[in-house]
Amino acid sequence: MIYHLLYSLHTEISFFNVFRYITFRTIYAGLTAFLICFILGPWVIEKLREKQIGQYIRRLGPASHRDKAGTPTMGGVLMLPAILISTLLWVDLTNHYAWVVVFIIVSYFLIGFTDDYLKQIQKRNRGLRAWHKFSMQILAAAIAGTVLYMNPDFSDTVTIPFFKTVDPELGAGYILFAVLVIVGTSNAVNLTDGLDGLAIGPVIIAAATYMLFAYVAGHVRIAEYLQINYVTGCGEVTILCGAIAGAGLGFLWFNTYPAEVFMGDVGSLPLGAALGSVAVITKQEILMIIVGGIFVVEALSVILQVGYFKLSGGRRIFKMAPLHHHFELKGWAEPKVIVRFWLIAIMLALVAISTLKLR
Ligand code: 57M
Numbered sequence: 001m002i003y004h005l006l007y008s009l010h011t012e013i014s015f016f017n018v019f020r021y022i023t024f025r026t027i028y029a030g031l032t033a034f035l036i037c038f039i040l041g042p043w044v045i046e047k048l049r050e051k052q053i054g055q056y057i058r059r060l061g062p063a064s065h066r067d068k069a070g071t072p073t074m075g076g077v078l079m080l081p082a083i084l085i086s087t088l089l090w091v092d093l094t095n096h097y098a099w100v101v102v103f104i105i106v107s108y109f110l111i112g113f114t115d116d117y118l119k120q121i122q123k124r125n126r127g128l129r130a131w132h133k134f135s136m137q138i139l140a141a142a143i144a145g146t147v148l149y150m151n152p153d154f155s156d157t158v159t160i161p162f163f164k165t166v167d168p169e170l171g172a173g174y175i176l177f178a179v180l181v182i183v184g185t186s187n188a189v190n191l192t193d194g195l196d197g198l199a200i201g202p203v204i205i206a207a208a209t210y211m212l213f214a215y216v217a218g219h220v221r222i223a224e225y226l227q228i229n230y231v232t233g234c235g236e237v238t239i240l241c242g243a244i245a246g247a248g249l250g251f252l253w254f255n256t257y258p259a260e261v262f263m264g265d266v267g268s269l270p271l272g273a274a275l276g277s278v279a280v281i282t283k284q285e286i287l288m289i290i291v292g293g294i295f296v297v298e299a300l301s302v303i304l305q306v307g308y309f310k311l312s313g314g315r316r317i318f319k320m321a322p323l324h325h326h327f328e329l330k331g332w333a334e335p336k337v338i339v340r341f342w343l344i345a346i347m348l349a350l351v352a353i354s355t356l357k358l359r
Contacts (some may be wrong), residue, residue, distance in 0.1 A: 037250025076267025
């Protein structure tokens with residue numbers, strides 16, 4: 001809205017030209033989202049505490065987690081509205097791709113909210129049934145995938161990192177592929193969200209990385225120079241990534257060890273899905289395996305652990321899955337696990353960025 005209101009004045013006052021620039025609006029989208037979280041954080045945390053939306057801690061978890069009982073959760077109710085408000089202020093609202101990401105954020109927010117609400121307010125400890133939650137995630141991602149596929153400007157090819165000339169066309173199968181990326185990323189972020197700041201750190205890093213990819217893919221000359229898929233209009237998604245990174249930083253202020261609030265499913269599901277949808281829109285879908293490598297490894301650790309547990313009649317590969325629990329049980333202090341995972345996420349982001357040249 002700021003973009004529409006102020007940029008229209010550029011013919012009279014040339015200063016307002018600055019609102020045309022994606023870089024300028026990305027910076028301010030990030031700052032807006034950060035400030036919303038930072039300023040409203042204490043009030044929202046207090047409200048969550050008043051409503052007794054405190055975390056129940058499972059008995060079989062690492063003993064260090066017992067002290068966390070009662071920490072307010074559902075911090076996503078702070079972060080996701082901050083992203084949406086900032087997006088509505090700074091993005092060109094006629095942009096089709098921005099609305100696809102907004103749709104994904106809102107639908108996954110509602111799924112996560114329902115799940116947390118049942119767990120927290122109605123004290124139905126397990127929340128939504130797994131298959132209900134999963135079908136709703138698939139449905140929302142399929143709607144987004146179909147809208148993208150129907151857009152004649154949007155290509156149904158898949159970019160394979162490091163291979164410039166290999167880009168298979170999937171046809172309508174692209175919708176299924178988009179579902180896989182969006183639902184997979186959403187659930188992988190959710191599984192990672194088990195230590196203070198562990199999920200939000202790599203979310204910020206991934207949003208910052210995709211910020212760069214969205215800018216590059218939406219810029220005809222840079223995209224041509226780097227020989228990557230040019231996606232008309234996807235530059236506006238840069239601003240959304242800025243808002244996600246900014247809100248993430250604002251949330252991390254309170255979620256850093258020792259956390260004053262957890263994000264809940266209402267935070268982890270929409271954040272992961274938003275990143276997945278950005279990966280699809282920027283045509284850097286497979287790259288998510290590298291950018292979101294921490295999420296992938298955490299999810300894989302669960303798949304391997306559960307698979308091996310069932311096949312071997314109760315034996316385990318890791319001391320406990322997801323992987324962060326394994327390191328905790330090995331005796332690493334919680335902040336050590338968190339910061340080391342962040343460091344790996346930064347290294348992976350650098351490798352991902354290098355694919356712009358290494359092809
Ligand atoms: C949610 N939720 C956290 C918080 C957060 C299949 C199985 C592996 C699934 C997995 C699972 O349920 N994962 C998804 C993980 C929980 O955090 C809440 O959930 C929200 C995210 N959805 O925002 O509201 C706990 O995590 C800790 N936490 C922090 N700081 C944060 O900033 O410390 C979260 C955010 C919180 C808090 O303690 O209560 C969670 O871990 O439950 N299940 C598991 O992860 C369980 N693993 C398991 O059972 N492994 C077995 C299987 C696979 C064979 C094994 O390895 O033997 C572990 N979960 C817990 N304790 N709590 C087991 C130990």
